[in-house]
Amino acid sequence: MSEDVQKTDNAKGKYVLKTDRATMQFGGLKAVDGLDLAIEQGEIFGLIGPNGAGKTTVFNILTGVYEPTEGDIFVDDKLINGLKPYQISRLGVSRTFQNIRLFPSMSVLENVVTACHRHANQNMFDAIFRLPKYFRDEEEHKEFALELLEIFGLKKYAETGGTSLPYGKQRRLEIVRALATKPRILLLDEPAAGMNPSEQEDLTDLIREIRDKFDLTILLVEHNMRVVMGVCERIRVVDYGKSIAMGTPDQIKNDPKVIEAYLGD
Amino acid sequence: MNNTWIKSLIGGVIMFGLLYVVSLMMSKAGLFGFGIDDYSSRLLHFIIINIILATSLNLINGYTGQFSIGHAGFMAIGAYASAYFTVTYGTAIETAISGETGGLLSTSIVLLIAVAIGALAAAIAGLIVGIPSLRLKGDYLAIATLGFAEIIRIVILNIDAVGGATGYQVPGYANFLWIGFFAVATVVIIHNIVRSDMGRALISIREDELAAEAMGVNTTRYKVISFVISSAFAGVAGVLFAHYNKFLSTNDFQFIKSFEVIIMIVIGGMGSMTGAILGAIIVTLLPELLRQLPDITVPGLGVVKFADLRLVIFALILILTMIFRPQGLFGNREFGLSWIMRPRTAPEGTEAVGGVEGVPIAEDIKAKHLASEEDEKK
Numbered sequence: 100m101s102e103d104v105q106k107t108d109n110a111k112g113k114y115v116l117k118t119d120r121a122t123m124q125f126g127g128l129k130a131v132d133g134l135d136l137a138i139e140q141g142e143i144f145g146l147i148g149p150n151g152a153g154k155t156t157v158f159n160i161l162t163g164v165y166e167p168t169e170g171d172i173f174v175d176d177k178l179i180n181g182l183k184p185y186q187i188s189r190l191g192v193s194r195t196f197q198n199i200r201l202f203p204s205m206s207v208l209e210n211v212v213t214a215c216h217r218h219a220n221q222n223m224f225d226a227i228f229r230l231p232k233y234f235r236d237e238e239e240h241k242e243f244a245l246e247l248l249e250i251f252g253l254k255k256y257a258e259t260g261g262t263s264l265p266y267g268k269q270r271r272l273e274i275v276r277a278l279a280t281k282p283r284i285l286l287l288d289e290p291a292a293g294m295n296p297s298e299q300e301d302l303t304d305l306i307r308e309i310r311d312k313f314d315l316t317i318l319l320v321e322h323n324m325r326v327v328m329g330v331c332e333r334i335r336v337v338d339y340g341k342s343i344a345m346g347t348p349d350q351i352k353n354d355p356k357v358i359e360a361y362l363g364d
Numbered sequence: 365m366n367n368t369w370i371k372s373l374i375g376g377v378i379m380f381g382l383l384y385v386v387s388l389m390m391s392k393a394g395l396f397g398f399g400i401d402d403y404s405s406r407l408l409h410f411i412i413i414n415i416i417l418a419t420s421l422n423l424i425n426g427y428t429g430q431f432s433i434g435h436a437g438f439m440a441i442g443a444y445a446s447a448y449f450t451v452t453y454g455t456a457i458e459t460a461i462s463g464e465t466g467g468l469l470s471t472s473i474v475l476l477i478a479v480a481i482g483a484l485a486a487a488i489a490g491l492i493v494g495i496p497s498l499r500l501k502g503d504y505l506a507i508a509t510l511g512f513a514e515i516i517r518i519v520i521l522n523i524d525a526v527g528g529a530t531g532y533q534v535p536g537y538a539n540f541l542w543i544g545f546f547a548v549a550t551v552v553i554i555h556n557i558v559r560s561d562m563g564r565a566l567i568s569i570r571e572d573e574l575a576a577e578a579m580g581v582n583t584t585r586y587k588v589i590s591f592v593i594s595s596a597f598a599g600v601a602g603v604l605f606a607h608y609n610k611f612l613s614t615n616d617f618q619f620i621k622s623f624e625v626i627i628m629i630v631i632g633g634m635g636s637m638t639g640a641i642l643g644a645i646i647v648t649l650l651p652e653l654l655r656q657l658p659d660i661t662v663p664g665l666g667v668v669k670f671a672d673l674r675l676v677i678f679a680l681i682l683i684l685t686m687i688f689r690p691q692g693l694f695g696n697r698e699f700g701l702s703w704i705m706r707p708r709t710a711p712e713g714t715e716a717v718g719g720v721e722g723v724p725i726a727e728d729i730k731a732k733h734l735a736s737e738e739d740e741k742k
Contacts, residue, residue, distance in 0.1 A: 162578060188580035196578075202571035204635075204696055213568045217580035219561040223589075226560030227553050229368060233560065240561075280580055 115140050115316050116284055121170035123156050130156040132340035143310055143317045145331030149361055153340040154320045155197060158288050162194050163187040189217055193282035195273040197289045201261040207272055208257040211244035214279035247275050267298045284316045291323040303329040383544035390540055407652055409540065409608055412547045413601050414644040418628040419554050419637065420597030426635035427558055428590045429570025430498060431506045435598050436621035437513025441489045442482030442599025443606035444526050447534040449481050450474060450607065454535050475537040479603045486599025487592050494591035513622055521614045531613040538607035546604060550597050555637055566590050631685055633692030638699040651678050
């Protein structure tokens with residue numbers, strides 16, 4: 100298969116997220132062209148590239164928003180081509196959005212509790228007749244959500260409207276919401292977009308922290324070099340939908356192809 | 365947990381006490397000399413049936429955010445399916461139960477079966493209409509549901525077994541207590557659905573479908589479920605309407621009826637339970653109240669009979685409401701104890717921008733701004 104695989108064949112762990120020659124074609128444009136990714140259990144993997152390189156499209160085929168026109172995608176060893184986003188979410192893959200997509204009319208707490216849907220243990224009849232199971236389940240979700248908010252320093256805003264938080268905190272809340280689905284793999288789409296340098300630094304620490312605390316594998320699609328270089332263990336660079344480089348932050352920094360893609364000839 | 369049960373029990377007893385008192389007042393004898401005349405009584409019945417329609421439509425339109433305007437169609441299905449049942453088997457079942465017709469027990473049993481049939485028929489119709497239509501969004505969904513509702517009406521119009529264009533005589537099994545019971549049940553059931561995991565899933569679809577899906581919500585399935593539940597309750601309203609009105613005509617289920625229900629929830633506030641109830645009351649009551657407008661002599665025009673202009677005035681009131689409160693009277697909030705006792709102070713910290721509705725942060729900022737201006741002057 101690909102260079103990722105060859106390079107890490109001897110390494111620990113197994114691949115939790117893998118693409119095999121994934122291609123996404125929109126009419127005549129190949130937004131993603133034969134991309135191979137292999138992300139190991141527990142690593143923080145960066146996917147970077149200049150504007151319009153196809154990063155977000157990769158993200159969308161991984162999360163089921165698009166079905167790849169060619170190639171395969173695996174979560175663990177399960178083929179997920181053509182699965183709906185909610186089905187992929189149930190496999191333990193959770194995501195955030197580039198342009199924040201919180202539920203506007205909900206409070207911070209409600210935003211998080213809504214994401215507990217995946218492991219809800221109540222059905223419609225428990226809810227309609229307010230059976231003990233309903234109360235137990237609601238209590239559990241609320242506690243779990245508050246715990247998460249506490250970890251991210253958002254507990255005091257629990258009753259505030261989600262979208263009335265300042266920008267950086269909204270990004271945090273989106274991560275909390277993604278974590279509330281109890282994922283194994285977390286996909287972050289440009290989490291540093293629109294953040295100032297100090298917020299970016301907080302973010303890098305945060306990403307590392309949540310990986311350790313929740314035992315996650317993280318795929319980061321990012322534009323911001325400071326964040327990517329600071330936090331990612333391996334980086335894949337794409338341009339025009341094709342992979343152009345792969346390696347550790349240091350290798351990437353000095354790769355002539357990457358420099359060319361970003362700065363031109 | 366027990367607390368909630370006791371509360372709902374007390375609430376239920378009070379509710380039915382109230383309904384019982386009102387139903388006694390509606391009887392010929394009245395209650396201690398207080399009676400409700402036939403006209404008001406009829407209006408009250410329609411208000412309560414409309415509450416069922418409005419709260420059920422609110423589930424799909426207000427909470428799930430799928431704009432359906434075919435509610436009258438499902439109401440018609442419920443009405444005609446149950447009416448066909450009661451006309452055909454009603455007396456037979458009654459005599460089988462108590463040996464005579466008109467007894468309280470036997471009529472109630474027939475009505476309950478009729479409601480079950482009407483709800484089921486409307487739910488099935490909802491499922492059949494919902495699965496293809498709910499793939500559509502926004503205006504397209506609205507047009508599709510409107511189309512289906514008209515199809516349903518035209519089909520019924522052409523079934524001779526239920527009277528066709530001449531109308532359909534239906535026995536009057538529904539009394540005020542039962543209508544009230546079903547209204548309360550509808551409100552409670554929909555309230556409980558909305559405040560549960562399923563309700564949050566529905567609201568998340570309204571708020572951001574893509575995000576909802578990413579959080580593991582099977583959006584298609586939940587849209588269809590809420591559409592089916594909504595249709596089933598429209599069916600219940602249809603059953604009650606049929607067996608109270610004692611006469612059905614497809615004219616009662618034209619698209620104007622669907623729009624009436626839409627107006628109720630838009631006026632009250634989409635996504636607000638209390639809003640839908642208030643909307644149902646206003647839209648049913650207001651045109652009737654406007655009948656009592658006086659004749660006024662306007663110079664140059666002579667005597668203007670404002671009562672004749674009641675629908676124009678009603679429309680004007682609706683337009684003005686939409687201009688000044690486009691989100692409806694209650695927005696998507698609820699009117700109740702918790703609203704009255706809502707916090708009126710800003711949350712801790714100075715970071716919350718915009719703030720929550722009803723929190724006077726803006727004034728705070730204004731005060732600071734004024735203070736700094738004064739400093740500059742000095």
